[in-house]
Amino acid sequence: MSETTATALKFAAGIILAIVLVGISIMVFTPAADSAKSVTNDFTNNTTELQDQKYLMYDNTVVSGSQVINAIRKFKGQEGEIGVEVTTGKSTKWYLANFTGDELTKVDTDLLNATTNTHADYINPSGMFDAEIERDSNGVIRAIKFNQQKQN
Template identity: 45%
Template sequence: MEVSTKGIILAVTIFITIGLATFAIFFYGKAATGAKVATNEYSAIETELTEQPYLVYEDTNVSGSQVVNAIKKFEGRNIGIKVTTGKGANDWYINDASSIDSLTTASGVKANMYNESSTSYINPNGNFTAKILRDKNNSIRAIEFTQK
């Protein structure tokens, strides 16, 4: 009798162990899927927050003073700002993003933005359309302002 009781206890113990292991594996798979979804959502939120300062210029109309403020605001950041004035200038400020996938040194002279006799003059009362430029990785690389 003692041998059969020990055998039953051993069998029950094995079934309980297998059941617990199956239960743990099942919930680990569910938790891993949930963690992946949460990580992807977090990455999307992080990207959106990083791009937020630039997105206010997405397909909007702004004044020349807002263009100048954008150039000042984004100084030192990894972005290019292109300004096409009504006088025909096409200047890059901060960085040149002509080749959208690689930024180079900008050629725009900031002093000319304020010089009314320069083609690069940004009229504070002028109307500009703004457009966001993205690279092949869908990262914002530049803002383009074109005077109407």
């Protein structure tokens, strides 16, 4: 009978030890999981910010007409993903895509008229433009708008 009692005590001690180990594991790994989630969220935010950085450099800045033309050329491979609206003293024209509401519609990307000084769509390289970005209702950058400043 003493063997049965000793076996029962060993079994009970093993169960108690297992419960204690599980409790310690939960206490250790739960905060680690929360930290991992926090780090993952921070990483995602940083990745999004880095992806948007190429557009954010135009947010609430003043750029020259040559920088406007360079921006259109820079984003030319992204037709349908980003629109560029240029308002000069004579006209307003969308390049790469037209952004209205939450919709992007791919448009002509030809810069010939923008570089021909007799055309209404001409972008004066030495003109100064106020730049701003536009986001859709989901917070994604969809357009950059350049508005030429009035000459004094």
